[in-house]
Amino acid sequence: MRKIKWLLSIITICILTFTLMSCGKQSSIETVRVGEVTRSIFYAPQYVAISKGFFEKEGLNVELKTTWGGDKTMTSLLSDGIDVALVGSETSIYVAAQGSDDPIINFAQLTQTDGTFLVAREKVDNFSWDQLKGKTFLGQRKGGMPQMVGEYVLKEHNIDPKNDLTLIQNIDFANVSSAFASGTGDYVQLFEPTASIFEKEGKGYIVASFGEESGKVPYTTFMSKNSFLKENPETAEKFTRAIYNAQQWVDTHSAKEVAEAIAPYFDDTSIDTIETVVERYKTQDSFATNPVLDKEEWENLQRIMDEAGELPKRIDHKTLVNTKIATDVMEQ
Structure with a gap:
C-alpha cells in the first residue's frame, strides 16, 4: 500500500511538472x-x-x-x-x-x-509613354504611393497628369480593377496579380512598370x-x-x-x-x-x-x- 501511494505521488509530480512546462512553453x-x-x-x-x-x-x-x-x-x-x-x-x-x-x-x-504596372486596354506594339496623351488614365487614390509614383513617372516622361490626359482618381482602391474591366479608362495602374490575370484573360496588356521607372x-x-x-x-x-x-x-x-x-x-x-x-x-x-x-x-x-x-x-x-x-x- 505504501509503495502504491509512493508511485501515485511520483506520477502526480510528473503530471504537474509536465503541465507547468507546457504552460511555460505556451507563454513563450x-x-x-x-x-x-x-x-x-x-x-x-x-x-x-x-x-x-x-x-x-x-x-x-x-x-x-x-x-x-x-x-x-x-x-x-x-x-x-x-x-x-x-x-x-x-x-x-x-x-x-x-x-x-x-x-x-x-x-x-x-x-x-513601386509594385504597380501600366495596363493598356488594347494590345500596344512599340509602346511609348506619349501614347497616353489625350487618353483616359485610371489611376490610384490621391495621396497614396501608387498615385504619387504614377504622376511622378508621367511627369518624368513630359506628361502633365492634369492637362495631357483625363486622370480618374475617385475610385476606391479595391474597385479600380473592376472599374477598368467594366470599361472605364484606356489605361490603368494595377498591382499584381491583377495585371497578369487581366493579360491572361485578354482584358488588358502590361506595357510598362512603374517600379522600373521610379527607382528605389x-x-x-x-x-x-x-x-x-x-x-x-x-x-x-x-x-x-x-x-x-x-x-x-x-x-x-x-x-x-x-x-x-x-x-x-x-x-x-x-x-x-x-x-x-x-x-x-x-x-x-x-x-x-x-x-x-x-x-x-x-x-x-x-x-x-x-x-x-x-x-x-x-x-x-x-x-x-x-x-x-x-x-x-x-x-x-
Missing part, C-alpha cells in the same frame, strides 16, 4: 497583430516568413489581417487595433505632420520599388508606434530577424519555390500566375533583400511626394526611421 509564444494594406504577391517575403516558420522560430505568432487601404491601416495602428502595420512609408509622414505625440516609426522595409523607394514598410517599439524591443528585433531571414530566402530561391511557399495566401490565383508575378518582381528588384530603409530611399520618397504636391513638410530620415533594429539583426 508571443502574438503580434499585423495589418497589411492589401493582399499582394508584392509582399511575398512576409508570407514566406509565416509559411517557412521564420516567425515561429523567433517565438512569434503573427496574426495577419488585411486592412484594405493606407488610411484604414493607419487608423487601425493608431487605435491599437494592430501592433504592426505593413503600409507605405508616406503614411508615417502624414501622421507626423499632424503633430502626433507618439510618432509612427518605420523599422523594417519590405519592398523597395520605401514603398511598403513595417512600422509601429514609437511607444510599442520602446516597450517591446525584443519583439521588434525578433520580428525584424524573421523578415530578414525571409528576404534572404526569397532572394536565394527560384520564383517557382517562392510561388509554392506563398500559394496558400492566394487561393484564387493559379500557381503559374504567382510564379510569373514573383519572377517579374524579382527581375526588377522589388523585394528588398534586407530590412534597412536608408536615407537615399527616404529622400526619394519625399521627392516623389513633393512632386505630387502631397508632402505636408519635409521630415528628417532619423526622425521617423529606426535603422538600428535592422542593422543589429543583420550583424548578428
